[in-house]
Amino acid sequence: MPKRLVNYRNKGKGLIVASASDTGSGATLTASARAIFRLLALQGSATRPQLGQSLGLSRPTMSAAMSELERIGYVDRVGEVQGALGRKAAMYRVGTAAGHVIAVDAGSTHIRLRVSTIDCRLLHSRVYRLPSSQLMLGAEISAAVADEVAAAMAVAQADWGPLRALGIALPSRVVGPGEDTVATRQDELFSRFAPPQGAPLILENNVNCAAVAEHVYGAAQETATFAYVQVGLKIGMGLMLEGRLLRGRNGAAGEIGHLAFPLAGDARPEPGEIERYMGTEALMRRVRDGWPAGEGDAPADTSDLLARAESGSGAAQAAVTRHAEDIGAIVASCVAVVDPGIVVLGGGVGGHPRLAPRVEEVANRLSYPVEVRTSTLGSDATVLGIEKLVVDRALEGLVGELRA
Structure with missing residues (x-):
């Protein structure tokens, strides 16, 4: 993943530390050493002159600060580069003693795990497909997370340094300590999984994490306000407003699966009905029920449906277009409430580029101006977001606390 100098600040209480522990002893560092370390962590390797110029530090200050960091192993020298005047400059990056983190996307269909350094260099990754799709967080996801984290820790290398923190993105609402964690079901994570001792555990909603990743690395870079809408087995939305991730009083900001639906004639809305209607299982039932005999067997799944639409199947194209129109109506409802200006579509179905033009057309017809983009991160969005x-x-x- 390309490095960008982005200092995404976690603001709000939805992101929680479920197991309190300090991750280091940064309080003994001077302000200059802290600034250098933050910059290396955020932008990757650099030379002393580059760091000094970026931070406005003199040569003596740089020398003293780098000595501090080298002494405790927070920076490592990784080579030299040729300078403009013929001199060689030493290149530095975040050191082994700074340690590593584990990021987990505990999804409804897959468990994705990344182990990375503090400057987001990938050390190890795993992807595990769950035996069956899980509409709710429960024991099967918990057991898979336990297995995947244990497997990652078992292959840890000495040059990874200590584990500094573990983050898990959940397919559920997330609230802070002391709030109603039973209603969110987030405690189901611990039915089979016991967090490793000695490192903080960070929990966050999976769609919120994907929004963070699109903001830092993906389709919404340089965009302070946007919505990320995920459409797949389930639906959800992450909201970034003026650079802040919006979570809401109940951790429910963006829970578009609870929009009132249906709204027609004598129909009465049912809780979560729109998510059941928009999810891939209901979509494929509608496709199979309406599939014309003249086009052979109905598609086996959404991947097959989308592939047939790309290859010219009229029935598949009609089904995908109708689904895009339904997504467009949901996006229009979101636009009417928060007016994000930009919506990024992701998820197993929503992230297919064929949908965005029709979604944008419908949303603009039904509500206020909005640009609809397709995720550039695909299935990695959530795990990259929790990693960040x-x-x-x-x-x-x-x-110490990151500063803008």
């Missing part, structure tokens, strides 16, 4: 959040937490412990 857990790295930020680890940095807070190592050198």
Whole structure:
């Protein structure tokens, strides 16, 4: 993933530390050493002159600060580069002693895990497909998370340094300590999984994490206000407003699966009905029920449906277009409430580029102007987002709170 100098600040209480522990001893560092370490963590490797110029530090200050960081192993020298005047400059990056983090996307269909350094260099990754799709967080997801985290810790190398924090993105609402964690079901994570001792555990909603990743790395870079809408087995939305991730009083901001639906004639809305209607299982039932005999067997799943639409199947194209129109109506409802200006579509179905033009057309017809983009991160969005959040937490412990 390309490095960008982005200091995403975690604001709000939805992101929680479920197991309190300090991640380092940054309080003994000087302000200059802290600033250098933060910059290396955020933008990757750099030379002393580059760091000094970026931070406005003199050569003596740089020398003293780098000595501090080298002494405790927070920076490593990784080579030299040729300078403009013929001199070689040493290149530095975040050191082994700064440690590593584990980021987990505990999804409804897959468990994705990344182990990375504090400057987001990938050390190890795993993807595990669940035996069956899980509409709710429960024992099967918990057991898979336990297995995947244990497997990652079992292959840890000495040059990874200590584990500084663990972050898990959940397919559920997330609230802070002391609030109604029974209603969110987030405690179901611990039915089979016991967090490792000695490192903070960070929990966040999976769609919120995907929004963070699109903001930092993906389709919404340089965009302070936007909505990320995920459409797949389930639906959800993450909201970034003026650079802040919006979570809401109950951790329910963006829970579009609870929009009132249906709204027609004598129909009465049912809780969560729109998510059941929009989810892939209901979509494929509608496709199979209406599939014309002349086009052979109905598609086996959404991947097959989308592939047939791309290859020219009229029935598949009609089904995908109708689904895009339904998504467009949901997006229009969101636009009418929060007016994000930009909506990024992701998820197993929503992230297919064929949908965005029709979604945009319908949303603009029904509501206010909005640009609809397709995720550039695909299935990695959530795990990259929780990785970013857990790295930020680890940095807070190592050198103090990140500053804009």
